[in-house]
Amino acid sequence: MPPAPPPPDGQSGRAAPAGTAARVLELVASGAVSSRADLVRELGLAASTVSARVQELVDQGLLTEDGEGTSRGGRRPRLLRIPDEGAVALAADLGSHHMRLGAVSLTGNAFDTEEHALDLTEGPAATLGVLTTRLAELAARQRSAGRTVRGVGVGFPGPVDTAGGQVVAPSRMPGWHLYPLRDRLAEQLGLPVLVDNDANVMALGEHRATHPGLHHLVLVKAGRGIGSGVISHGRLYRGAGGAAGDISHVRVEAAAERPCSCGNIGCLETVASGAALVAALRERGLPVGGAADVLRLVQDGDPQATTLVRQAGRHIGTVLSVVVNFFNPQAVVLGGALAEAEPLVAAVRGMLYERCLPVTTSELVITASATGADAGLLGAGHAALRELAAVPPPAGPAGSAAHSPTPDLPSPAPSTPGRETAP
Structure with missing residues (x-):
């Protein structure tokens, strides 16, 4: 057989992927690498390719290169780091009746956070x-502080077509079906979204x-x-049609014939959501307006609220037991307002240990979210920064970069309409 052709780039058999710049940022931000030589070893790319990507990021202010590391027989490498100040993404975590906003840096910190009322049902x-x-x-506050908004x-x-930036058929939210939220925000803000x-x-x-x-996870x-x-293999998994992880509309025996908003x-x-718990407590004569009120009653030791929340945890755990046996994750994390109720977390944990195979739970982490209310901000900001890493910053409020590029947060198949959740 004739000899194989030489590998591209002189060193590696792998061509540089489109998301190399984003991967470089991720590796430096996580502390996994600290120099160009580290990146060459980690990415398996030619030194010239890595250097080109690093220089692009340095020129954009997304990386700095200073100080010297330990020599491994040659020149001492210059150390890479994410600037403490510099590029940020704006992040918005929307609920059906509120929004939480903040700025997220490349180092993974959320700051300048705020909450406001916002009724998406209108x-x-x-x-x-x-x-x-x-x-x-x-955005104006970040720019006045000398930061670049990426x-x-x-x-x-609700369900989102991530490729098209559209909301898709969210129940309880009339008027949002096929609304091009990404493009409308981009047009008005002059920023990629x-x-x-x-x-x-x-x-x-x-x-x-x-x-x-x-x-x-x-x-x-x-x-x-x-x-x-x-999260599968360290990356967000959306599934073939974007509906991976939709447990909200799994049928459970306890719900019997209760009608759901999905039809x-x-x-x-219908039995485990905050809306269902609020409705059940109101039927019992308790004055509750939302999930926060349910949580307050549980923390105050109200027996009716505590019992209902514990039952909700069992229902969620019953559905999750199938997920854990099938997917075999390393961690199950409970977030959202109700995750602050220990009876719910304990009930989920109990059902998983009761119904799952020992091999799937022997080292399984089952815990409440450590990032709390900022989880959505951190994720939205991180996703935006990673996807926009190699995109030049817009010139200003009327910049030309109005649309987000092809997503660099992959799913194994192109993203199409997702599924609905609520705050």
């Missing part, structure tokens, strides 16, 4: 102005901030509704 025309005004104010990441509490499902960005935020060493958001995000009956959401 439709996009009534709410987009409030959202863009708040984001524009946040883009915007948004977590939306990324839009994804809120549970997805929460999973990304929790994974990067708290469990970066784990490769397989499931995050369940238990708030007004229920949703989940899946089906007997879904998990």
Whole structure:
């Protein structure tokens, strides 16, 4: 047989992928590498290719190179680091009746956070102005502090076509079906925008901030509704049609014939969501307005609220036991307002240990979210920064970079409509 042709780039058999710049940032930010030589070894690319990517990021202010590391027989390498100040992404974690905003740095910190009322059920025309005004104010504060705003990441509490940046058929939210949220925000802010499902960005935020060493993780958001995000092999997994992780509409025996907002009956959401608990407590004469009130009652030791929350945890755990046996994750993380209720977390943990195979739970981490309310911000900001890493910053409020590039947060198949969660 004739000899194999020489590898491209003179060293490696792998061509530089489109997301190399984003991967470089991720490796430096995580502390996995500290020099160009480290990157060559980690990425398996030619030194010239790595140097070109690093220089691009240095020129854009996304990396700095100073100081000297330990020599391994040659010149002492210059050390790479993420600037403490510099590039940020704006992040918005939207709920059906509120929004949480903040700036996220390349080092993975969320700051300048704020919360405001926002009623998505009024439709996009009534709410987009409030959202863009708040984001524009946040952007102005970052620029006045000398930071470059690279883009915007948004977590939306409903199904999202991430490739098209559109909301897809969210129940309880009239007027949002096929609304081009990404493009509308980009046009008004003059910035590239990324839009994804809120549970997805929460999973990304929790994974990067708290469990970066784990490769397989499931995050369940238990708030007004229920949703989940899946991390597989260290990366967000959306599935063939974008619906990976949709446990909200799994049928459970306890729900019997209860009608669900999805049009089906007997879904998990009808007995285990914050909305279901609020309705049940109101039927018992307790004055509750939302998941926060349910949590307050549990913390005050109210027996009815505690019993209902514990039952909700059992229902969620029953569905999750199938997920854990099938997917065999290293961690199950509970987020959202109801995850602050210890009876719910304990009930989920108990059901998983009771119903799952010992091999799947012997080393399984089952815990409440460590990042709390910032999980969605961290994930949305991280996703935006990573996807926009190699995109030159816009010139200003009327910059030409109006749309997000092809996503660099991969799923094994192109992303199409996702699934719904609620805050």
